[in-house]
Amino acid sequence: MMAREAFPDPGxxxxxGGEAVHYPIEVDRVTKQYKNGAFTAVxxxxxxxxxxxxxxxxxxxxxxxxTLLRQIAGLEYPSYGRILMDGTxxxxxxxxxxxxxxxxxxFPWLTALQNAEYxxxxxxxxxxxxxxxxxxxxxxxxxxxxxxYYPNNLSGGMRQRVAxxxxxxxxxxxxxxxxxxxxxxxxxxxxxxxxTVEVEERTRKTIxxxxxxxxxxxxxxDRIIFMTRNPGKVKEDMVLEFKxxxxxxxxxxxxxxxxxxxxxxxxxxxMREEIDKIRSGE
Amino acid sequence: xxxxxxxxxAGVRDAAHxxxxxxxxxxxxxxxxxxxxxLRSGYSPHFRTGLAIAGAVALFLVWEIGAHSVSAxxxxxxxxxxxxxxxxxxxxxxxxxxxxxxxxxxxxxxxYLLAILVSLPLAILMGAFQNVRATLxxxxxxxxxxxxxxxxxxxxxxxxxxxxxxxxxxFLGVVWFLxxxxxxxxxxxxxxxxxxxxxxxxxxxxxxxxxxxxxxxPHLMTSGRDLTxxxxxxxxxxxxxxxxxxxxxVMMRAGRFMHVDAIIAGILMIGILxxxxxxxxxxxxxxxxxxxx
Numbered sequence: 001m002m003a004r005e006a007f008p009d010p011g012x013x014x015x016x017g018g019e020a021v022h023y024p025i026e027v028d029r030v031t032k033q034y035k036n037g038a039f040t041a042v043x044x045x046x047x048x049x050x051x052x053x054x055x056x057x058x059x060x061x062x063x064x065x066x067t068l069l070r071q072i073a074g075l076e077y078p079s080y081g082r083i084l085m086d087g088t089x090x091x092x093x094x095x096x097x098x099x100x101x102x103x104x105x106x107f108p109w110l111t112a113l114q115n116a117e118y119x120x121x122x123x124x125x126x127x128x129x130x131x132x133x134x135x136x137x138x139x140x141x142x143x144x145x146x147x148x149y150y151p152n153n154l155s156g157g158m159r160q161r162v163a164x165x166x167x168x169x170x171x172x173x174x175x176x177x178x179x180x181x182x183x184x185x186x187x188x189x190x191x192x193x194x195x196t197v198e199v200e201e202r203t204r205k206t207i208x209x210x211x212x213x214x215x216x217x218x219x220x221x222d223r224i225i226f227m228t229r230n231p232g233k234v235k236e237d238m239v240l241e242f243k244x245x246x247x248x249x250x251x252x253x254x255x256x257x258x259x260x261x262x263x264x265x266x267x268x269x270x271m272r273e274e275i276d277k278i279r280s281g282e
Numbered sequence: 283x284x285x286x287x288x289x290x291x292a293g294v295r296d297a298a299h300x301x302x303x304x305x306x307x308x309x310x311x312x313x314x315x316x317x318x319x320x321l322r323s324g325y326s327p328h329f330r331t332g333l334a335i336a337g338a339v340a341l342f343l344v345w346e347i348g349a350h351s352v353s354a355x356x357x358x359x360x361x362x363x364x365x366x367x368x369x370x371x372x373x374x375x376x377x378x379x380x381x382x383x384x385x386x387x388x389x390x391x392x393x394y395l396l397a398i399l400v401s402l403p404l405a406i407l408m409g410a411f412q413n414v415r416a417t418l419x420x421x422x423x424x425x426x427x428x429x430x431x432x433x434x435x436x437x438x439x440x441x442x443x444x445x446x447x448x449x450x451x452x453f454l455g456v457v458w459f460l461x462x463x464x465x466x467x468x469x470x471x472x473x474x475x476x477x478x479x480x481x482x483x484x485x486x487x488x489x490x491x492x493x494x495x496x497x498x499x500p501h502l503m504t505s506g507r508d509l510t511x512x513x514x515x516x517x518x519x520x521x522x523x524x525x526x527x528x529x530x531x532v533m534m535r536a537g538r539f540m541h542v543d544a545i546i547a548g549i550l551m552i553g554i555l556x557x558x559x560x561x562x563x564x565x566x567x568x569x570x571x572x573x574x575x
Contacts, residue, residue, distance in 0.1 A: 075477050095483030105478040109496040109573050119482040122492070150573040163478075170482050 023048040024173055024206050025072060030081035032067050032232075037079075041067045043231035044081070049174070054200055054207040054247075056221035058214065058267070060274040064232025065210045066178055072208065073099050073176050085174070095119065098167035102179040106151040106162040112138060113147035115162050119170035130169075137165040140202060141195060157188035161195065168203060177209045181216070189216070190251060196220050197247050214267045218260065219251050226270055229278070236270060238263075361543040369543035370550060373532065383551065385527040389445060390510075390517050393452030397513075398506060400453075401460035408461075409468025409498075410490050422461055430455035430516055434523060443524030448517075455516035456509045463505035464498075471497040500567065500574040507563040514552055 025048060032042040042064040049055045057065040070076045072083055074093040083090045085097065093099075098119075106115050116137050120130035138144045141161035151159050160180055167175055177196070181189040193216055200207055211217050217224050221240065228235040242259025254260055316323055342363055349362035361369070373379035404422070408415040433454050441447035471494050479493045521530025529548050536544035567574075 073477075073481055075480065093477075093480040093483070095481075097481060099478065099481040101474050101478060103472065103474050105472075105474050107475065107493070107496070109499070109571070122482065122484050122488050152573060166482070176481075 022051040025049040026084040030078040033079045040231040054221045056209045056217035057225045058217045059227035063227040063229035069210045095170040096173045098172035099176040100180040102182045104159040106159045116165040137168045141165045175205045175207045365543045366546045370547035386529045393449040397457040405464030426458040448520035451520045467498045467501035500571040
C-alpha cells in the first residue's frame, strides 16, 4: 500500500462492480540517462497502466516517450527505479508484453499467415492449433484473404496489420505500440486507429500507445499521459472523462461528441507550450 | 503575327472541344524524344537485351578485325575468333579437355565450399555478438591484406604440388573477403526485426538461426556469388604452378608450344564457366528467396 504513494496518476479508481482496478504495469520512479548521465531521457517518472485500458503516451519529439515504452518492453533498462509487471520487476523482453514497432517488422521471409503463427511456433504450439489461431487473428485485422502474401507484396498498412496479428499470436497481456501508424498515409492511419479500437474491444488487452498525433491519442485512448522534453517528465495525466468510458468504432462519431474539441484544444495548447520552449532554446 | 498565333491556338482548342469522337479528350500527347543517353528512359526490356547482345558482339568484332589486320607471320600470336573456337573444339575432341575442366571445377568448388563453411558461421557469430566481433574482426581484417599468392611457396613446401595445396590457395584467396562481405550483410539486418523477435519471447538461438540468418540470406548469397570471380583468378595461378591437370595447366602447356589459340581458348572457357556459375547463382537465389525483391 505504501508504494501506492509513488503514483500520482489517477489511480484507485473503482469500477462499477466495486472491485479495485488492477494495474498490470507499474513504472516506479524510473530515470533513464544516456552518455554517462549527461543526457536524461526520462526523469523520475512514476505511472501505472490499468487493465483493459488504452493509455496513450504523447509529447513532443525527444520527450522520452519511446524510451519509456522500450523499457516497459524490456528492450532497455532504467538507470534508476524499476518497472513492474504484475508485481514482478521487468528484467527483459517477455511474451506477456507484445510490441508493434513504427518500422515494418513483419518478417519478410514469412507469409502473412506464417508471421501470425510465428510466436506460437517458437513457443511450441502444435501446428494445427497455431494455424487456427493465426487465421483467427488475421481475420481480426481483416487480412484473411492475404494470408499467403509475403510482406513485400503488401501495403504499409497491411504490414502493420500483420505485425498486430503476430503480436496477438503471443497472447500478450499488454500490447505496446510505438508510433505504429507513424509512417502511414492519413487515410490508412485513420483505418488503423479504428482497427486498434476494434482489436481492444474484441481482445481486451491492456494497450500502451506511444504517438505524437493528438487526434490519434484522443480517439484511441482512454487516458492520455503527456510528457514534456528535456528532461522527460509527465506533464499531465488525463483520463478522457468526456468519453464516459465509451469507445467509438467510428472516428467521426467521437469528433462530434461534446468535450472532444475542448480536449483537443487543451492538448494543442500544451504542445504549443512545448514548441515555444524548444524555440526559445530551453 | 502575334494575333494570328493566338487565333490559331484558339482554333486548336475549339477543335479539341468539338471532337466528340474521343469523348472530349485532347490530342494524344507525344513526349519529347530523349535520344540514346536518356537519364530516365522508358526503353523496353527487349531493347535493352538487344543492346546487351550488341555489346558482346562488338567485343568479338573488335577482336576479329584486330586479328585480321596483323601481318601474316604474326597471325599465330593473335588468332581470330574462328581459330580460337576451333582450338577449343580440338581441346575437347582430341585432348580430353573435359577432364581438365572437371578437375578445375572440382578444385574451385571444393575450395569454395570450404570457404563458405568457415566464413558463414564466423560472419554470423561476429555479426550477432559484439564481443565475438571485437575479438576476431581486427585480426581477420588484417589477414585480408596478406596476398594469397604469397602463401604459394609455403603451401608448396608443406604439401608439394598436390591438389590440397591448390585448394588451400583458392581457399585463402576468397575466405577473408567472404567473411568481410558476409559480416556486413549480417550487421545490416534491421535491429527492430531482432527486437520484435525478442518481445515475442524468442531465445538467443532462435534469434540467430530464425531471424538473423533468414533476414541476411539473400544478401549472403549475393556476397558469395560476387567472390566466385576471385576464386577463378586464383585457380589459374594455382594451376600454372606445377599442375598436371586443369584448365590452367593446359594453358601453360600450350604456352610452351606457343599455341596462342589454345591459350585464348582456355581463357574463353573460364569466362564461359564464370557466366554459367553466375546464372546458377541467380536461379538459386530466385528459388531460395522467393520473398526477396
